[in-house]
Amino acid sequence: MSLVATLICNPASPALDSTIVDGARAVLPSPGPAQWLFNEVAVDIPFESQDSSGDAGRDEIKAIEERLRQARGDLPIDIVVQPRLGRRKKLFLADMDSTMIGQECIDELADFAGLKAHVAAITERAMRGEIEFESALRERVALLKGLPVGVVDEVLEKRITPTPGGRALVMTMRAHGAYTCLISGGFTLFTKVVAEKIGFQENRANQLQVADGKLTGEVVEPILGRATKLATLVELTESFDLDDIDTLVTGDGANDLGMIQAAGLGVAYHAKPAVAAAAAARIDHGDLTALLYAQGYRRDEFVAG
Numbered sequence: 625m626s627l628v629a630t631l632i633c634n635p636a637s638p639a640l641d642s643t644i645v646d647g648a649r650a651v652l653p654s655p656g657p658a659q660w661l662f663n664e665v666a667v668d669i670p671f672e673s674q675d676s677s678g679d680a681g682r683d684e685i686k687a688i689e690e691r692l693r694q695a696r697g698d699l700p701i702d703i704v705v706q707p708r709l710g711r712r713k714k715l716f717l718a719d720m721d722s723t724m725i726g727q728e729c730i731d732e733l734a735d736f737a738g739l740k741a742h743v744a745a746i747t748e749r750a751m752r753g754e755i756e757f758e759s760a761l762r763e764r765v766a767l768l769k770g771l772p773v774g775v776v777d778e779v780l781e782k783r784i785t786p787t788p789g790g791r792a793l794v795m796t797m798r799a800h801g802a803y804t805c806l807i808s809g810g811f812t813l814f815t816k817v818v819a820e821k822i823g824f825q826e827n828r829a830n831q832l833q834v835a836d837g838k839l840t841g842e843v844v845e846p847i848l849g850r851a852t853k854l855a856t857l858v859e860l861t862e863s864f865d866l867d868d869i870d871t872l873v874t875g876d877g878a879n880d881l882g883m884i885q886a887a888g889l890g891v892a893y894h895a896k897p898a899v900a901a902a903a904a905a906r907i908d909h910g911d912l913t914a915l916l917y918a919q920g921y922r923r924d925e926f927v928a929g
Contacts (some may be wrong), residue, residue: 769841
């Protein structure tokens, strides 16, 4: 099977050169010529699987990634190894908090109630998979009871920042025919605004209950969590008559892991350790354009939107 290793660094800190590329090629079986996707930022190195059956397995890919990481050393370079066939995806699902945006929305809301540190600690445990997501969400939302719903607009305006590269990622994939969905365990009051700003065609999230202009401290059941995220991936894959290989998913927390592991390419983005370890691919250094390079897009193919 033909495989490809993609070396990617953050475009704000270019770190790739011919020496690094030559070192990577030296540890790959039957490598082809390097193909630059963006000078000093991203490069593809095609190579051939050594699996006698012609079907590179997960273990072989992980072993190759580990050799490449050892060759890389401590340099801030991400490595994605995958089959060359079917790299460009037709369906993209992404988590919102700490993935498509740099913050956790519920933590920022809690700051207005003077409870950010307490709520953020619960959020962190839930994202690490140490406590059940659904019960943790109910607990955190209850602490927001009485908060004016207008605070959401202030949080969106003053505290929420899109992750660099996010709009280029979504708009480039859309320009090449992909369908994009923002799927969040957060809240529709945020996802509808963030999705529109970044360019997603659809957004799904939990709904906060509001009465008399204030949060009631309750969330509409059933809660959108890990199982619903996975079900959404399956639903959209089937509705567009796609194969699993056609799908790309990214997220950072434990509630994203089901859909990440089921995707054609599941990417842990600056993720919690357990998620990064379990995902087929991980981006620890790059911005969201890394997901375009992982699909073989060149920088001159990007769409700004």
